[in-house]
Amino acid sequence: MEIQAEDGGALKDRTKVLISVEDVNDNRPEVTITSLFSPVREDAPQGTIVVLFNAHDRDSGKNGQVVCSIEEILPFQLEKSVEDYYRLLTVQNLDREKTSEYNITVTATDRGTPPQSTETHITLHVVDVNDNPPSFSQTSYSVYLPENNLRGTSIFSVTAHDPDSNENARIIYSLEEDTIQGAPLSSYVSINSDTGVLFALRSFDHEQFRDLQMHVKASDSGDPPLSSNVSLSIFVLDQNDNVPEILYPALPTDGSTGVELAPRSAEPGYLVTKVVAVDRDSGQNAWLSYRLLKASEPGLFSVGLHTGEVRTARALLDRDAIKQSLVVAVQDHGQPPLSATVTFTVAVADSIPDVLSDLGKLDSPANPEDSGLTLYLVVAVAAVSCVFLAFVIVLLALRLRHWHMSRLLQASGSGLTGMPASQFVGVDGVRAFLQTYSHEVSLTADSRGSHVIFPQPNYADTLISQESCEKSEPLCVSDDSRFPIEDTPFVPVSSSFSLL
Template sequence: MAADLVLSQLHYMVPEESKHGTFVGRIAQDLGLQISDINARRLRIVSKDDTDYFQVNLQNGILFVNKMIDREQLCPKTNVCIIQLEIILDKPVQIHHVDVEIEDINDNYPIFSSNEFKLFIVESRLPGSRFPLEGAVDADVGTNSIRNYELSASEYFALDIQTYTQKSKSVQLVLKKILDREQIACHTLAFTAYDGGNPKLSATAELIITVQDVNDNAPAFDKSFYTVNLLENSLKGTVVTKLNATDLDEGENGEVIYAFNKVVPQEVTSRFSIEKHTGIIRVMGEVDFESYNIFEIEVDAVDKGQYALAGHCKVIVNIIDLNDNPPEMTVTSLNVPVPEDISVGSVVAVISVHDRDSGLNGKVNCHISKTVPFKIKSTLREYFSLIVDGDLDREKVSEYEIEIIATDEGLPSFSVSKLIKVQISDVNDNSPTFIQVSETITIKENNPPGSHVYTVSASDSDISQNSFITYSIIDSSIDGIPISSFISINPENGKVFALLSFDHEQVSYFKCQVKASDAGLPPLSSNLTVNIFIADINDNAPIILTPFSNSESKMTELVSKSAKEGHLVTKIKAIDADSGYNAWISYGFKDLTQNVPFAIGRQTGEITVIRPLTELDGNEYKLTILLKDHGEPEMSATLTIAIILVESGQDLPLERKTYPNRKDDEFPDANIYLIMAICLISTVFLITLIVYTVLRWQKYTQEISALKQHNFCPSIAGSWTYSQQRQYKVCLSGGPPKNDLILFTPNYPQALVDDTVSKNGSLTSEVAGQVRFY
């Protein structure tokens, strides 16, 4: 692979201006070569910029200086100066990167642009006022460049040095106390610059400060320091920035004119201009990053007063390098297809990327254009690896088209892309799946046995036999009956069939589990819960509960002729075994042709007198009562009732039956004897109970004392649902013994049961047979 060609990287350092033959490093020894391999493998040295500053002694493998190097000439704009070499060996071919860093020496003095600088300062300037000074320049870099400035002793002036960037220092003259032109009209000071070399080198210029006596407000900029970024090759007329200065004076003394300070060098004035009335700085010449990557511009804002005052600011213009070389990308190895169970971190491909630019423009980053379970990882200087970064699933994606994009960090950046196809091989790792974990279906009762009621469907994203699905019902039971007696399923297509005709009044709901299995080895499966509701249809007619009814659904009622309007004759009660609207019963007279003095409540079934009875009314009325439910289709039952009108006080026949909620106008004598008999029997029972209690009291007391040591309260052992069972609960906890009877009643309305029992003493066998409990 290409990665084997680039084996190592060496880094050496040598001072600038080293003489020919100066020792740099033992290149053969550092590369692990024998002296005999140097000529046998044809070792040679190549410089990327085709210079011959260094050579290798083929006799001893030492890298030495071939000719003297001037760092300031070789790298005038950078702090770190590196010459890149390639050591090439043949048989086999190997390439080694060697970087030789040229160390700066302090061989340049600081230099001022002039031996003297003249400043004019108004005497009214306040202490703390600042005046920019032109600093010195030094061709050296690092610690050998300019590090400090000094000013000769003065009670009026001092220096303030600010470092804004690595290359930029702002030197300002600070006024310490108010000037007095009448006392001292001119100040002469020594301005000295020092570098950081050893020994230190310095340069001195003379500051001649002339004190002026006029205007008392100088223009002031919004900021004393501006930083601006500007693209190289910007067109002529491009706005760099807009400065703003204000003057508190009025008239001409407040009018501001902008101009470059006289200390601004020619390389600035040849490339930039400033509009004197607006303060807009524009590009007027060629801006090239390779020539100058930063400009320091001193700007003055001068008013139009008789003795003009000026405000000052510094503008730092950083030139942004443009990128002009795209990266080059090569795929050196590719391992496909990739199994879907491959481990995360496995290498799929190795990619080589190179960019001929330098700095950020030559720094290349690789990434993948879209979200895939792969990632790019940098391995060696110019090499990247495509590795697995997530779980692969062939059933979701069988092939990935991975677009790898190499982008440098230039502005604007250049990029190149390459498309790599990675196939995924299959393993059996998917079980059949249902769309939902549960389904709810409804089957109407009285369905034909064997009818198709539902179809379940599962899917398997595997292929071949791994995706062949069969269906089955998991064994379970309903009230002890196997679920297979109720429904069945076709194992191939998932169709569910009802094996019997369901009755909502017996079974209203049950559920089952459907299992879907594939044919893989081993087989995989999943379950679906099917909730089956049996929908009610109107298949039960209303059933009359009145105790007066016989097999022919007939009854007789007696009404006194003196009954008033609203008098309750009787109340018809019925039930319907259906549910909902199918069980909602309404009452009404059927085929009512004559003018009868009675009416029936549509919802209550109460028959009442609706007008006073007269001699013209007949002695007997035969009425047919129609009981209808609200189902579709409607079902009904009929009851024939004979109402006989009798005189007040007339004895009623024995067959008459009494309702507990009926209001009679007369209280029969027979009831008095009944009440007297009940009272006598109750008295005898009460006396017997008292005697029995006294006799048993002592025995109970002993039992209670014994039970206090073992308090217990057994719970009910069951419930009464489909049959009439009575459960007892005895709780002994230190008090008198009690027998608590808990009776669970069926779901009849309480009033209906009370009324029925009071008339007949118990439910008729016919009625009990028609009632279902839930």
């Protein structure tokens, strides 16, 4: 500015005065974000620019010089590009599974005295990348399943974890293809693709296979999908579902019992035979014990509890029967216990020929001639019955013919004089004949005493003789015979058989 000074005598003078205003650090730095690249992929390479901003201070000199900084623990770095512009770069690999969001505080400080500063907060989101496969909590699993389970039973549940997010964390479970005893694994078990629950598709049999080995696969839905697998062992536990099977003595195919030999001179403790049995179960369910369930001579034989050996308990006496029937029971130790029995005969003799001869004395042999005679008697009775039936049929046929001719005569109205005498038998005669005709067959317990009796029929009062016809009316037809056959009483026919 110019300053003019003037006195009273009209003298004056001018001068220039320069006033300089010294800056005082009274302004804080200002930060302006020009670009923010958020969100950023977690697989972004090092040196990726995530933020661009400008930092300035309206003061001058040192008061206007701005310095920016961030926390050192962050995986980022600030760089000054041109003038008052800065950029924020990544200096480490980002991991969304550890930190999905960063809150970055940028501090701008001037160099004044005292210094002024400004803080700017920047939020940076990290986008998930499918960089983690599903993982199981264990490297392998073991499942214990009792046999004879129901179809559709839930066996086990496996769970995998994927630290990724959204579709990258959605897990799909499946079973790796395999075969068990020639059949695909998918025919034995299945798995729910969403929950990881395993189901049995059939009833397992411990005797068929003791365990099933498989691999469960867990895949995420990322692009590309990542997967991992874990081994799963299913052990089929035994249940007492099998009855002991007796191998010896084997029963004959004809349904009879087996025969073992014990000499008369056998001392107490003599080994007669040994019952051998097996059980398809395992463990305690397959432990077998033997006991004598029934014997025709109690106290004569004993059975080893665990060996199944049948031994004589005392010396054999002459009064002991030749045939000794034994019933041995074999029982397992399952819950509940199952058992089987075997019945066999012990023949008390020194040799097989002795056994045959002794048995021949006990059993009377059947006589072939007796059986043949009985057969002939049966055939004879059948033949006589057929002949008798044929005779009755002939009588009925003749009666029908006689009745038919009577009806024709009545219809024509012609006289009956001069017709030849009839040789037919009347109804009363037939009735009397049938009542007097019978045969009897008697079959006794001794077939040689069987007999057949044919009584002599009496025709004296039944058949109409030729002479009586000639002496009487020309036509030997009674008045009753003129009625229709339906008005004539039927003749009862009987055949008696007595089987004694």
